[in-house]
Amino acid sequence: MIYRTSSTRATEKLAPKILHGLGAKHVIAMDGNLGAGKTVLVKGIARVLGVREVVQSPTFILMNVFPVHRERFTQLVHVDCYRITHPDELVNIGLPDYLNDPSALVVIEWASRIRTLLRGKALWVTISVADHDTRRIDFKGVL
Ligand SMILES: Nc1ncnc2c1ncn2[C@@H]1O[C@H](COP(=O)(O)OP(=O)(O)O)[C@@H](O)[C@H]1O
Ligand SMILES: [Mg+2]
Numbered sequence: 172m173i174y175r176t177s178s179t180r181a182t183e184k185l186a187p188k189i190l191h192g193l194g195a196k197h198v199i200a201m202d203g204n205l206g207a208g209k210t211v212l213v214k215g216i217a218r219v220l221g222v223r224e225v226v227q228s229p230t231f232i233l234m235n236v237f238p239v240h241r242e243r244f245t246q247l248v249h250v251d252c253y254r255i256t257h258p259d260e261l262v263n264i265g266l267p268d269y270l271n272d273p274s275a276l277v278v279i280e281w282a283s284r285i286r287t288l289l290r291g292k293a294l295w296v297t298i299s300v301a302d303h304d305t306r307r308i309d310f311k312g313v314l
């Protein structure tokens with residue numbers, strides 16, 4: 172499924188479609204260059220889940236956990252792999268527990284850096300910059 176958005180707001184508004192596209196999965200793996208709009212999409216997802224705290228790209232933290240009370244989810248786990256050099260860095264801070272917990276919605280930026288941890292589990296979302304305000308957003312089931 173491919174979408175094109177022409178504003179930040181339009182990208183945030185794709186969140187319900189992505190959540191619907193999850194089916195039985197609970198992991199959203201995002202790829203795309205710096206400034207593509209991954210965090211914008213995470214913010215849209217947080218809003219749908221009723222998370223009030225501001226979701227930012229974790230700067231020094233690799234993983235942020237927010238409590239949620241929405242449908243089947245009790246936690247939103249926001250992971251940013253930009254700074255990691257090895258998937259073990261996320262293993263060491265407990266990511267596998269969340270990947271094995273279907274009540275945790277795990278949303279991962281720069282997910283291809285931890286592809287080995289995600290195999291078969293995630294809905295993959297690739298964002299690319301088409302021009303200044305236009306983004307191409309592609310959802311894929313399995314990678
Ligand atoms: N259609 C769009 N969708 C998402 N972001 C957009 C769009 N057009 C412009 N932008 C801008 O692109 C940037 C995306 O930033 P961010 O979400 O932090 O990127 P990433 O997390 O992928 O590095 C923001 O400055 C946002 O305002
Ligand atoms: Mg980001």
